[in-house]
Amino acid sequence: DADVTQTPRNRITKTGKRIMLECSQTKGHDRMYWYRQDPGLGLRLIYYSFDVKDINKGEISDGYSVSRQAQAKFSLSLESAIPNQTALYFCATRTPGNTEAFFGQGTRLTVV
Amino acid sequence: GENVEQHPSTLSVQEGDSAVIKCTYSDSASNYFPWYKQELGKGPQLIIDIRSNVGEKKDQRIAVTLNKTAKHFSLHITETQPEDSAVYFCAASMGEYGNKLVFGAGTILRVKS
Numbered sequence: 628d629a630d631v632t633q634t635p636r637n638r639i640t641k642t643g644k645r646i647m648l649e650c651s652q653t654k655g656h657d658r659m660y661w662y663r664q665d666p667g668l669g670l671r672l673i674y675y676s677f678d679v680k681d682i683n684k685g686e687i688s689d690g691y692s693v694s695r696q697a698q699a700k701f702s703l704s705l706e707s708a709i710p711n712q713t714a715l716y717f718c719a720t721r722t723p724g725n726t727e728a729f730f731g732q733g734t735r736l737t738v739v
Numbered sequence: 740g741e742n743v744e745q746h747p748s749t750l751s752v753q754e755g756d757s758a759v760i761k762c763t764y765s766d767s768a769s770n771y772f773p774w775y776k777q778e779l780g781k782g783p784q785l786i787i788d789i790r791s792n793v794g795e796k797k798d799q800r801i802a803v804t805l806n807k808t809a810k811h812f813s814l815h816i817t818e819t820q821p822e823d824s825a826v827y828f829c830a831a832s833m834g835e836y837g838n839k840l841v842f843g844a845g846t847i848l849r850v851k852s
Contacts, residue, residue, distance in 0.1 A: 631782075658838070660840075662842075667748065667844055667845075668844055669743075669745070669828060669842045669843050669844040669845045670783070670828060670830075670842040670845075671842075672839060672840075672841070675838070675839065677838070685839070686741070717782055717783070719782075721840075723836075723838075724836075724837070725770060725771030725790055725832055725837055726771075727773065727785045727788065728773070728785070728840055730775075730782030730783050730784070731782050732780075732781060732782050733780075733781075733782050
């Protein structure tokens, strides 16, 4: 089983719909991150969390919200999806300090 | 602001040749610089990293160099093979205690056989 699991892997949704992307990890890491990948723009940070009570905005948090339900679970929500939120979304985990980030397989989201 | 610039955006090399990807970062406090490889349909995976107290690090055919004064770091792949074809991302730690990783825009590497 993967250490960082994202569900769903693919999703097509309509403009204005609410959608939740889920991430769970078995690595026991405190820190969890949501990134968005767009061609030519790399990986941009949406939100990150250091524990259940600590949520921080990244560089592109507008239009998104998150929930850290437990140490192992970190969900990303689009309250009212719009077409320019069509992208590949990645969840990642890290331990504190200068350490490796472990990524999930990604969720490809299409908003029509 | 917090940013990392990466060049080139695409790179084609002949099998056996070397490939070099360069990055520049904005935050002089950054002290951790990982490189990730992303294969089609997968999440990025760490291939090598370097910390600010080291100028160069090697792992078989892969090496990374860091120039803290110039805020530059580079990935060098020697004797490239078709399986090296992928997207490569550089990143730098930023923010309080380096808790955020800020990524470059990525380089598509194609190794022609």
